Amino acid sequence: MKNIKNIFYVGMLALCTMSFTACSDEETYDFPGDPYNHVYLQDKGGTFTFVHTPISSISTLDLTLPLYCNHRVTSNFIAKVEVDNSLVAAYNEENNTEYAEIPVSSLVMENTEIRFEQGGLMSVNELHITTNEAINELRDVNGYLIPIRITAVEGENCKIVDKMSTTYVIVNVKEDTDNIYDDAAxxxxxxxxxxxxxxxxxxxxxxxxxxxxxxxxxxxxxxxxxxxxxxxxxxxxxxxxxxxxxxxxxxxxxxxxxxxxxxxxxxxxxxxxxxxxxxxxxxxxxxxxxxxxxxxxxxxxxxxxxxxxxxxxxxxxxxxxxxxxxx
Structure with missing residues (x-):
């Protein structure tokens, strides 16, 4: 009888150990057994404005955008981002808008290679986008759409979350006849x-x-x-x-x-x-x-x-x- 009880207790201990291990795996990965670092963008593109006055052209576009991983990074890797104007037409059709494509040459893009380091949930550097002097020519009354997309990842066990790989930045265009803000600023x-x-x-x-x-x-x-x-x-x-x-x-x-x-x-x-x-x-x-x-x-x-x-x-x-x- 003692042997039977011992076997029963050993079996229960094994089941408890297996349950504990499974819980630990679920805390480490979003998907049990999936070792990949899934990289994504949060939808935080935002809305900015180009204002053209008789004196100068002013841009409020100053975007800082980090990338994220679905769990703590298991090993260092790099994600690459770019402005993908091929997405503008589809966006306009889906949202009934008429935004123009912005020339990438008019943008100043810093940190298009985003670094992730082991143990982090967020990138250690951030994409930074502003404009250059070409803003003087950006006067389309429909405004501009800037689609930002993760295009590639380099490193071990990395994947892009396709449904969360793109965010959109909207830039409105305004013509002002003088050098004073019309609204409170x-x-x-x-x-x-x-x-x-x-x-x-x-x-x-x-x-x-x-x-x-x-x-x-x-x-x-x-x-x-x-x-x-x-x-x-x-x-x-x-x-x-x-x-x-x-x-x-x-x-x-x-x-x-x-x-x-x-x-x-x-x-x-x-x-x-x-x-x-x-x-x-x-x-x-x-x-x-x-x-x-x-x-x-x-x-x-x-x-x-x-x-x-x-x-x-x-x-x-x-x-x-x-x-x-x-x-």
Whole structure:
């Protein structure tokens, strides 16, 4: 009887050992018994924009894209990626779109050979895509589609997951008639607010002291056009030339509420001598921060507030904290 019980216990121990081994295999591989490193792309292509202005062309395309493995890499290998324009037509047909193919020569592609190292779940380097000066010619109103595809893997026990080997990047194209963003773009300003504005002066129609425009206190300057139906020009002299890519204007009302100084459709101009003026753009919004597509260099800035539509009111401007985002 003891022998029978011993055989029973030995058998149960063997079954438990086999079960433990199977569980360990499932933790190591997505598919039990499959030793391959399956490589794939997550669908994170994203949407970007090319903006063409009279001054320059700007691209928001700055894509960083890693690759992934279905389990911890068993041995080092390389995956290769490329832009595959042969996929554009099929994408358009399936999604009822009309995106154009982007010339690969207009793209700057870094790290098209993606490295995986043993023990990792994600590549140790990432594909990086930006544009070059050829963006000036990329003006198709339908926008562009950039299909990014894993084309090959080099190393032992590597496979591409075919259904997850491609991601798509969409680039919209916009034409803007001036150098000021139409919509809020605070996060795109790259300059830094000027800390010392002691040498700045403001020139206003009534000759009043408007130095309160350059403080951060409760005080502010407020002025109106001399008559109803007239524009109100406000000129700011920085005392020296600055290069800047944004302007900010606000005032603190009764010490509690911060308001933007801007009136929609105000004209922004710059000058090097205070005599010859160059238009930067017309304001399409009244956000405190107005951002330029491309930096400008000037010593003078002129704000022209438009005349109100009503015949009984006059153009006005209130400001207690005017500043620029200097480069």
């Amino acid at each position: 605070d996060e795109l300003v790259t300059g830094t607010l000027v800390s010392d504005r002691s040498g700045w002066t403001a020139i206003v129609p009534d000759g009043a002291d408007a130095q309160a425009m350059f403080t951060e206190s409760d005080d502010y300057w407020s002025g109106r056009a001399s008559a109803a139906g007239e524009e109100l020009p406000v000129i700011i002299n920085f005392g020296k030339p600055y290069t800047f890519d944004g302007i900010s204007a606000s005032y603190l009302y009764y010490g509690y509420y911060t308001y933007a100084s801007w009136t929609k459709s105000s004209k922004i101009e710059i000058s090097g001598d205070g005599t010859t003026w160059e238009e930067v753009g017309i304001l399409s919004n009244t956000n405190i921060i107005q951002v330029f597509y491309a930096p400008v260099t000037a010593q003078y800035l002129r704000i022209t507030v438009p005349a109100p539509s009503s015949s009984w009111s006059s153009a006005s401007f209130s400001c207690g904290n005017f500043n620029i985002y200097a480069k």
